[in-house]
Amino acid sequence: MRLKLVPDETNWDFFKYRNLTFGASVVAVIASLVIWLSIGLNFGIDFLGGTTIRTESAESVDVGAYRDAIAPLGLGDVTITEVFDPTFEADQNVAQIRIQAQEGAEAVTADTIAAVETALQEVDPSITFPSVESVGPKVSGELITTALLAVGASLLAILVYIWLRFEWQFSVGAVAALFHDVIVTIGLFSLLQIRFDLATIAALLTIIGYSINDTVVIFDRLRENLIKFKKTPLIEVMNRSVNETLSRTLMTSGTTLIALLALLILGGDVIRGFVFAILWGIIVGTYSSVYVAKNIVLMLGIDRDPKKPSEAGTQFADIDA
The missing domain is CATH 1.20.1640.10 (Multidrug efflux transporter AcrB transmembrane domain)
Structure with a gap:
């Protein structure tokens, strides 16, 4: 049949x-x-410009907790993704946070980035921020x-x-x-x-x-x-x-x-x-x-x-x- x-x-x-x-x-x-x-x-960050923050932590990435921590900052379009790579160590948990460019600015300001880092550290004290990259309107x-x-x-x-x-x-x-x-x-x-x-x-x-x-x-x-x-x-x-x-x-x-x-x-x-x-x-x-x-x-x-x-x-x- x-x-x-x-x-x-x-x-x-x-x-x-x-x-x-x-x-x-x-x-x-x-x-x-x-x-x-x-x-x-x-349009998302790719077409509007913005800033990408890479995080590393010994704890597992909790995308929902990260998003809840950043939401009160009112930054608009924020994309959070967990990054997987076979070369990572067992305790190396990596995430990528993308924040759209704020109105009137080509990139997210240093103060805003510091506020995001502080909010995430409250969720996970072991978190670090190895890189921060910005995408401008021209790109x-x-x-x-x-x-x-x-x-x-x-x-x-x-x-x-x-x-x-x-x-x-x-x-x-x-x-x-x-x-x-x-x-x-x-x-x-x-x-x-x-x-x-x-x-x-x-x-x-x-x-x-x-x-x-x-x-x-x-x-x-x-x-x-x-x-x-x-x-x-x-x-x-x-x-x-x-x-x-x-x-x-x-x-x-x-x-x-x-x-x-x-x-x-x-x-x-x-x-x-x-x-x-x-x-x-x-x-x-x-x-x-x-x-x-x-x-x-x-x-x-x-x-x-x-x-x-x-x-x-x-x-x-x-x-x-």
């Missing part, structure tokens, strides 16, 4: 309400852009630029890859779906004011990779079916392709979501934003693979000239990628 999330053969009409689903996606993208521009993002601006370049470069590379492997219509549909996923995710972060930092950028890049993987799997099956069913209308071939890959899509997304839900609930505050971004991205990415990428390919159409049967559905069918 084996688990079946869907029957072996399905014939669901995924494109019955294609105008409605595509219209909803367009509205979601526009709404996300409006929210992003009007509310803005809740933060460079990080924002680098993050945007990373996302843009990945989208451009995917555009070229899909264009070479399939036809240009497939490439446009795939990249449009990725833009949809990224913009909607950023809009949700802006609406909920979830901290946006370098970990979130890593999550966005993960979402892009996950979404394009699902899109390519369906595109591969679509290419095969376009050659097999030369006279079948394009929308029917698309429906067949999505149905044939449905079990794989649900199994892959479902198992990933189970792991992410566990991390979201039990992983703690440090990785919650990162995990939430990936979890949301997988949901919206699975949706966009069908209702954005395939809808665009359907609207643009594909050259299925019967005089060129060997090329039906792809200009580069012989490329092994």
Whole structure:
């Protein structure tokens, strides 16, 4: 006996309400852009600048106690993480405390750092502070630029890859779906004011990779079916392709979501934003693979000239990628 999330053969009409689903996606993208521009993002220390304090102690790191000790100081965004390294001694417990730059100052002042150290020493008298480093606005601006370049470069590379492997219509549909996923995710972060930092950028890049993987799997099956069913209308071939890959899509997304839900609930505050971004991205990415990428390919159409049967559905069918 084996688990079946869907029957072996399905014939669901995924494109019955294609105008409605595509219209909803367009509205979601526009709404996300409006929210992003009007509310803005809740940038973390990586993008705002601030100070990082490294601590060492003979006692175990208690992140909750550290946070409770620092909270009365009213320093805004404070991130506390325990650092693990196989080279550490048994009694070497290391933590990293990141404090955002205070209003009107490029870095946290010496008095503020002293207040933080005093508050932590009350919790753990054995604690020491081997290093204090500051990130100024200039470095933060460079990080924002680098993050945007990373996302843009990945989208451009995917555009070229899909264009070479399939036809240009497939490439446009795939990249449009990725833009949809990224913009909607950023809009949700802006609406909920979830901290946006370098970990979130890593999550966005993960979402892009996950979404394009699902899109390519369906595109591969679509290419095969376009050659097999030369006279079948394009929308029917698309429906067949999505149905044939449905079990794989649900199994892959479902198992990933189970792991992410566990991390979201039990992983703690440090990785919650990162995990939430990936979890949301997988949901919206699975949706966009069908209702954005395939809808665009359907609207643009594909050259299925019967005089060129060997090329039906792809200009580069012989490329092994």
